[in-house]
Amino acid sequence: MSQSKKIIIYQVLTRLFGNDNKTNNVNGTLEENGVGKFSAFTSKALNSIKNMGITHIWYTGIIEHASKTNYFQDRKDHPGVVKGNAGSPYAIKDYYDVDPDLADDVPNRMKEFENLIERTHKTGLKVIIDFVPNHVARRYYSDVKSQNIMDLGGNDDIHTTFNVNNNFYYIPGQALEPQFNTSVNGEKYEEYPAKVTGNDCFSANPSINDWYETVKLNYGVDYLNGQTKHFDPIPDTWKKMLDILLFWSSKKIDAFRCDMAEMVPVEFWGWVIPQVKKQYPEMLFIAEVYNPSEYRNYIFNGKFDYLYDKVGLYDTLHSIMSNEQSAGSITPCWQSIEGMQHRMLNFLENHDEQRIASDFFAGDPWKAVPAMIIVATMNINPVMIYFGQELGEKGMDTEGFSGKDGRTSIFDYWGMDTIQRWRNEGKYTLSSLNGNEKKLRNFYVKLLSLCNEEKAISQGVFYDLMYVNYNNPGFNINKQYAYIRQHADDILLVVVNFDSKEVDISLNIPQHAFQYLNIQKRKLTGIEDLLTGELVSNIFSFEEPLKLSVKGYSGRIVRYKK
Numbered sequence: 001m002s003q004s005k006k007i008i009i010y011q012v013l014t015r016l017f018g019n020d021n022k023t024n025n026v027n028g029t030l031e032e033n034g035v036g037k038f039s040a041f042t043s044k045a046l047n048s049i050k051n052m053g054i055t056h057i058w059y060t061g062i063i064e065h066a067s068k069t070n071y072f073q074d075r076k077d078h079p080g081v082v083k084g085n086a087g088s089p090y091a092i093k094d095y096y097d098v099d100p101d102l103a104d105d106v107p108n109r110m111k112e113f114e115n116l117i118e119r120t121h122k123t124g125l126k127v128i129i130d131f132v133p134n135h136v137a138r139r140y141y142s143d144v145k146s147q148n149i150m151d152l153g154g155n156d157d158i159h160t161t162f163n164v165n166n167n168f169y170y171i172p173g174q175a176l177e178p179q180f181n182t183s184v185n186g187e188k189y190e191e192y193p194a195k196v197t198g199n200d201c202f203s204a205n206p207s208i209n210d211w212y213e214t215v216k217l218n219y220g221v222d223y224l225n226g227q228t229k230h231f232d233p234i235p236d237t238w239k240k241m242l243d244i245l246l247f248w249s250s251k252k253i254d255a256f257r258c259d260m261a262e263m264v265p266v267e268f269w270g271w272v273i274p275q276v277k278k279q280y281p282e283m284l285f286i287a288e289v290y291n292p293s294e295y296r297n298y299i300f301n302g303k304f305d306y307l308y309d310k311v312g313l314y315d316t317l318h319s320i321m322s323n324e325q326s327a328g329s330i331t332p333c334w335q336s337i338e339g340m341q342h343r344m345l346n347f348l349e350n351h352d353e354q355r356i357a358s359d360f361f362a363g364d365p366w367k368a369v370p371a372m373i374i375v376a377t378m379n380i381n382p383v384m385i386y387f388g389q390e391l392g393e394k395g396m397d398t399e400g401f402s403g404k405d406g407r408t409s410i411f412d413y414w415g416m417d418t419i420q421r422w423r424n425e426g427k428y429t430l431s432s433l434n435g436n437e438k439k440l441r442n443f444y445v446k447l448l449s450l451c452n453e454e455k456a457i458s459q460g461v462f463y464d465l466m467y468v469n470y471n472n473p474g475f476n477i478n479k480q481y482a483y484i485r486q487h488a489d490d491i492l493l494v495v496v497n498f499d500s501k502e503v504d505i506s507l508n509i510p511q512h513a514f515q516y517l518n519i520q521k522r523k524l525t526g527i528e529d530l531l532t533g534e535l536v537s538n539i540f541s542f543e544e545p546l547k548l549s550v551k552g553y554s555g556r557i558v559r560y561k562k
Contacts, residue, residue, distance in 0.1 A: 006451045006458035007306075007382035009128065010049050011058040011350055013408065015086060015101055017041070017387060019415045020425060027400035029085055030069045033413035035101045038116045040426075046123040048428040052390065052441075053448030056382075057120060058128035058257055060351060061089035061410070062113065064097040066137035066213060071100045080182030080189040081138045081213050084401035084411025089130065090259055091137040091213045095152075095244045117252055126254035128286070133241055134263040135198030135214035138191065149243050152217070155236075158193055161202075162222045164230040167237050169196035169218050174204040178212055200263070219265050231267055242272050249280045261287035261304070262294055269302035286345055286382075292336065299343055306382055309344035312337060317348065317371040320498055321362050327498055328477040330374065331466045341462075346375040349386035351410050355395030358406030365392035365440055366553050370481070370496035373531075373555040376447050377457050377485060377494055383448075390444035391418040391437045443531075450530055450557065460487035463513050474506025474545060482507055486517045489561060491524060493540065495548060496555035503552075506545040514542055524560040531557050 018040020025032045049057060066077040067087035077093065086101065103109035120127050142151055156166040176191035194204035198214030202224060206212040220235035222228045245256065261269065273285050287304040289295065290311050298304050316333045319325035334341055348356060348368055357365040376383045388408065393416065395408045402409030408416065421432035422441075430438055452458050463484040469475040475482070479499040485492040497503055513519075522543060526536035538547050540560045550556055
């Protein structure tokens, strides 16, 4: 793995991005509420995204998934086991096909996706798509699978819970009987024998809170017998997943974001990732992993390039913004993953989390500015934003299945007002945004652009200043956080303020920082604040405290020269 630039990811729910329909009926159908298409990502759209400082775009919801919208009469999904009208992008219906919702001409849908990849690359952006390895839709069927690859479950012994050669787990002798009514128009969903539900629910009676729309895949782990592992010879599911990864790699994508990677045995990843990289050496693998005790395992044995830093930095910053933790807790947070910080993907929003501006989180997108500065500049690792985050999207709509929960629905057909006004019917002129949205977007553009304009951020070393300021009366460790980034002759001081009020800080710089960063001079003079362009003339020295003012819910990135 070799990256010359800091990876800046823009995650976009593909079906919502290009939808300019403003009807927004609750539980609306595709015909009522409309849906975005591959073609909405024009060169102008992609350039507008790239010009925010973005390097990679994660097209969420590409692979065909279960839906209540019927395109194919011979393989309809039962609406009783589909979440929302549009369906979950993580209930995969055909690993070898793209979502027909996204195509202007459904029979030509794969070619339209290939054209999107080509347009994206021509813009200078790289492409990320989801790989969903743990579970599939209850009615999985592939009609464009590779030759000589039997469909999932095609050769399964359905009379046993576990067989190493099976692709699914079964509950023999029992029909699926969910704890809720699956009947729609008098037709009940039938499944016999019941397959095990995607969230490891080994019951024929999944609840409404289970991943009832999905079926768990069998990677050779016998869960009901001590989770014993049967990996020799290689299980059939492993071979099929390798074929699927190579199929999508051949489409010239650049990375896989691997959904719930820790629910799949690490041995599989350690086997499959090197094989994909043998043919596609530059391919990146990003794991959604929530167990910090497994981080090293999935990096070093699973061969992943990057892991989600949700349980670590995201949760810590969320708690600080909610006044539940001190800003000083950031230090033990990064120390807990010492040696792996550069392998973590940082973010404040994604499709699973509540929007910053929602009533369920901060209620104000500006309160996240100090956290976003940390997420973007603290290390050389990737950073991600979720589409609309840069506009202060609230996610407070009642779309349908999702309900008013502070998240942008991944299950419903909908039109996002902020994105629609930014798109401005494909013009991307910002003229339809209000003043606050323009100002917020300008902040994100400036911050994300700095990530690769400044080598101190994209390639430099990190030095935490908190330990020398714990007993400093001129610095509030509960509300402020400070560190140094350095590369060659560039020294950047980053100070953020989680308080609502402007503060005048007096920051101690230890002599050890000068030694660690190989700074020969005893004093350095500030040059400018990179976020605002403001000239700064304060003194950076271990002989006297550094004086600096920081506005409420804000931060400073000040350049000093050796």
